Each structure stands twice: as C-alpha cells, then as structure tokens.
Amino acid sequence: MAGQLEQLLAKAQQPTTVAVIAALLIVAITTRLLxxxxxxxxxxxxxxxxxxxxxxxxxxxxxxxxxxxxxxxxxxxxxxxxxxxxxxxxxxxxxxxxxxxxxxxxxxxxxxxxESFVSKRLCVTNFGFKKSDLDLFQAFWDEVGKAYNIMLSGEGLANLVETTAKSLQSSIADFVTFNAYPSDQAEWERMAEADVVDHNGEQYVEAELMGLSKNFVAQTANPALMGTDFCKNFPEHPKYVWDFDAGFVLMAMGLPSWLPWWPLQRAQASKRRQLNCLYEYHEALGKWSKGEEPGHRWENLDDISILQKERVRIWEKHEVPTSVRAAADLGLVWAMNANSSPLVYWMLLHIYKDTVLLEQIREEIAPYIKGVQPKNLFGTGISIPPKLETFDIEGLSTKCPLLKSSYVETLRLYVSAWSIxxxxxxxxxxxxxxxxxxxxxxxxxxxxDLHQLDPKYFPEPHEWQPRRHVKEVMGEDGKITVTADMGSIRPYGGGAHMCKGRAFAMRELMMYTAAIVTMYDIRRPEGQEWSVPKTTKQAASRHPTKEMKVWIKRRPQPDEE
Ligand code: HEM
Structure with missing residues (x-):
C-alpha cells in the first residue's frame, strides 16, 4: 500500500503530469472567470x-x-x-x-x-419499441394518447376504482394469513419473507413492510386494469416491474445493454420477461376481440378494464403488430405500479409511527369503512378472519381531510417528478x-421536487407533517368545510402528458391505507423503534435504502349482525 502511494506521488511529480494538472487548473479557473x-x-x-x-x-x-x-x-x-x-x-x-x-x-x-420527445425516447430506450415503430404508427399514437383520458373520470374511472375496491375487500383478510409455510402463504407474503412469530403468548406475522405492501397493492389492483387472467397467469409479474423500475433511469440514459452493470442487466432481463408475458396476453386478446378461442389460460378476458378494451379496439383497427401492443402495455403497467404501490408503504410507515395520528385517522375514516367479525359456524378448530363490510371510497377520498392531507404530504416528500x-x-x-x-x-x-422541498413554501420541508395540507374553506352558504388539496405541488407533472392515472392513484392510496389501518395493528419487532429510513430516488418516487421488518396482527372487529 505504502509502495503504491509512493509510486503515485512520484508519478504526480513528473514534469508532464505537473504540466497537465496545471493546464487543467488554468482551463478550469479561466472558464470559471469567463x-x-x-x-x-x-x-x-x-x-x-x-x-x-x-x-x-x-x-x-x-x-x-x-x-x-x-x-x-x-x-x-x-x-x-x-x-x-x-x-x-x-x-x-x-x-x-x-x-x-x-x-x-x-x-x-x-x-x-x-414534451413528447421524452416519452418517445422512453418508448425506445425503455419500453421495447423500435425507432421505426414510432414513425410507422403515428396515426394510432394520438388515439392511444386520447384513450388514457378514460381513466380520469366517468365510467372508466369508476370501473377501475370499483373493481379495485372489490378486489381489496376480498383480499384484505389475507394481507397476512398467519401461515408459517410459504406454500400456504399469499404471493405478497412470500415476496416479503413473512413468518409467524410468538411473543408473550401473542402471534404476529413478521414481514418486510415495503415488500409486503407494494406487492399486496400490485397483485390486488392490477386485475382491475389488466384483467384477472393476466395476474393469475403471471403472479411473478410485479417483481419484474420493481426490477425494471430500479434500472429505469439507467436505461433512459441510453447506456448500451451489454454494459456489465447489475441493476441495468437485471432491468433489461425483467423488461424481456415482461414483454414475453405481454406478448402472450396480446395474442390472446387479439383472438378474444375477434370472437376466436384464446386458449385455456385466457378464459376470463371479458373482465379487462374499459381502458384496455378501448386500447384493443385501437390496436385491431390499425392492425398494430403484437410486439408493439406489448411494448405499449409495458409502459402502462409500469406507470400503474411504479409509483403508487410503493407510496402506500410511506403512508403506512408514517401513520403507524405516530400512535395519536393513527387513532385520529381511524376515527376520521370510521363512518366510511367498517370491519366485522363474521359468525363462526365451524367450531373452534377453524378461525374465521374479520372482513370489510362498509367500504365507501368516495367518502374516504372526499370527507377525510386528515387522510387526504397525509396522502398529499406523502406525494410532496416522496415523489420527484421532473418535466422537460x-x-x-x-x-x-x-x-x-x-x-x-x-x-x-x-x-x-x-x-x-425543488418546489416541494422549498423551505419558503414548506417549513421543515424534510419532515412528514400530516396536517400540513389541511385547510378550512368557506362555502357559498357561509359554512366552513375542512378539506385538503394539492395546493402548488405537482407530483403528477403537468401539461398534455400530466399523469392520466392521478384520479385513480389518489383513491388507490387512500383506500389501501384506510383498509390496512382499519383491519391491522402494525408495530416494530420487540426492542426496535419506528424510524424513517434514508431514501434513494428511482424514476419518479423515493424508495427506502434499508428494509424494515414489522410485526402485524389482526384488529378485533365488532361481531357481524
Ligand atoms: C401516486 C402515483 C403516481 C404518480 C406520482 C404518477 C406520476 C406521473 C408522472 C410524473 C407522469 C408524467 C407526467 C408528465 O410527463 O408531465 C405520469 C404519467 C402517466 N401516468 Fe402516472 N403517476 C402515478 C400513478 C399512476 C397510475 C396508478 C396510473 C395508471 C392507472 C398512471 C398512469 C399514467 C399514464 C398513462 C401516464 C402517461 C400520460 C401521458 O403520456 O399522457 N399513473 N405519471
């Protein structure tokens, strides 16, 4: 080591090295001055x-x-x-x-x-389009863009929200199953390495919170967009999305795909796997749309979202090749999952960390979401988990200012959208x-995020403050309503390409958080305190740099009548 240092110093003292360093310094200083x-x-x-x-x-x-x-x-x-x-x-x-x-x-x-040059570039660097695809299919490009608006309001939005709410309602009892064997666990539990632990005679499920929450959200929300067959046939699909998202920026930089850089290689591999899944899906959808038999793996394609039905209509009308349909859906599936699913983790972390806030939110949402304990008709050998009885999504998203403000604060702190x-x-x-x-x-x-983290607008900008966006508004009738809104922040971007999933994402984050908070108690394992991990930026949202294990148990619910 000492020898290497001496060699380095000797090299640095050679006249040519000194001259190069001096020249670089002169260039740097002159450039800076001019x-x-x-x-x-x-x-x-x-x-x-x-x-x-x-x-x-x-x-x-x-x-x-x-x-x-x-x-x-x-x-x-x-x-x-x-x-x-x-x-x-x-x-x-x-x-x-x-x-x-x-x-x-x-x-x-x-x-x-x-701004469209950015999305066009991403289509090629990230989503699997060929450059020639973009020119060839300009005619349908505008139609595909317009179809996204289906998600923003009306029947298209209601279809996504209601189907997701039903799926969540039927899955929430299995958020943690209390099964110790992976073969008996739900997919999201296996992905979060869930295990059953006993502490002072009480049973908890120990799991990694990000793995559990983001996979639970992805597995149970994606059927609303893609249909149940896609999620049943490709249960490992969310894992590909996370790997893809982790290497998203590297791919967007246009780095050569052979570069031996692990996150880039992993992202490229998951892109290929996703494209294969989506290719099979679109071959089946193509047959289904023509009334042909799509094969035994694809018997329930009728339950794809209204948006997907419209996209299939556009693909068929323009006779778009299956590989292009698959690439376009890779972009959509990434947009649907990459930001909203991980953000549920941040909402849960901050709400459970603050026991007073947790109780206030439970009280606020209670009129719109209720769990009940079904009667057990099978004897003591079988345990029946509680279920969600009332689940009023509009009530949760319009009449719960503290939950809404927590959602806005989560976007402010953990989303770093960048428009070019x-x-x-x-x-x-x-x-x-x-x-x-x-x-x-x-x-x-x-x-x-430069504005979202500006202390002039948001004092203590790096603190998650749940009440930051709560405000009182006087209505035309002179009545004061307590509400919360986005104010000046723009986590969903802006302009023509502003996020088309934003109305759904808001309801999604609110409904998942409300359901978990109502049905489960979550704490840190014995001897560990809640803490907020450091973050790292991915494509648009921030992820924790460290895993966080938690202990989860069901909350007792009133008996069903
Ligand atoms: C909290 C979660 C989400 C965040 C923070 C987010 C953020 C964004 C951002 C920053 C953009 C780019 C906007 C621009 O270019 O100015 C975008 C585009 C888009 N997002 Fe989201 N998004 C979220 C959830 C979703 C969901 C759940 C969906 C689908 C269900 C979705 C679908 C889309 C689509 C289709 C676009 C492209 C819009 C276009 O090009 O016209 N997003 N999103």
Missing part, C-alpha cells in the same frame, strides 16, 4: 441568470452528476427569482422552480414547447417585470 452571468434586461423580458462553471462544453454536468439535488437546492436559494439557466453539453437548459412560472411552462402548447420541454419557438415565461426569455433550440425543465 462564464456566469447575472440576470439581464431591466424592462420587459429578462434573460435568466447563469451561474459560472469550470469545464467548457460540459458546463454544469459535473455538479449535477456529483450531487444534483443539493446543487439545485443551492441555486434555488441563490436565485430566488425561480428560474436559472444551466449549460449541459453545450446546450442551454432553463431550470424553473417558481410554481407560477412552472405552471406557465407546463401550459405552453406543444408547438412552442414540446424542448423549446421550438422563441417564447417568454412570466408576467410584467417577472418575465423571462426562453430561446428556440433550448430546453426548459421543471424539477417539481
């Missing part, structure tokens, strides 16, 4: 300030790569105007973090600021003296 510009223009539209950088052409890439979060947070403090200009690989990128400017950016029409637009025409952003120029050929970004 670059950087304050905001310019006094009347009318301003040019946003650009901080100096050290490496020509690369610009601010090194700062972003080393610690992008704290670099951007520092700029937010230094430039309170809410917009700053950075240089990446010779191109100008405006970073917008003031909510009013971000809203204006999101609302720019496609002809002025285009390519400026196709010179344009401006802002009003009056707060107007900024965006030049044609540049990029404009809204990293939404």
């Amino acid at each position: 670059t950087g510009a304050p905001e310019s223009g006094s009347k009318g539209a301003h040019t946003a300030a650009q901080p100096g950088y050290y490496v020509p052409f690369l610009g601010h890439v090194p700062q972003m790569s080393l610690n992008g979060d704290s670099f951007l947070a520092g700029l937010r403090e230094k430039y309170p105007q809410g917009i700053v200009s950075l240089l990446f690989m010779g191109k100008t990128h405006s970073i917008v973090y003031k909510p009013s400017l971000a809203t204006l950016l999101m609302n720019k029409p496609h002809s002025v600021a285009d 637009k390519y400026v196709q025409q010179d344009t401006t952003l802002g009003r009056g003296d707060d107007t900024y120029v965006l030049n044609e050929g540049t990029y404009a970004h809204a990293p939404h």
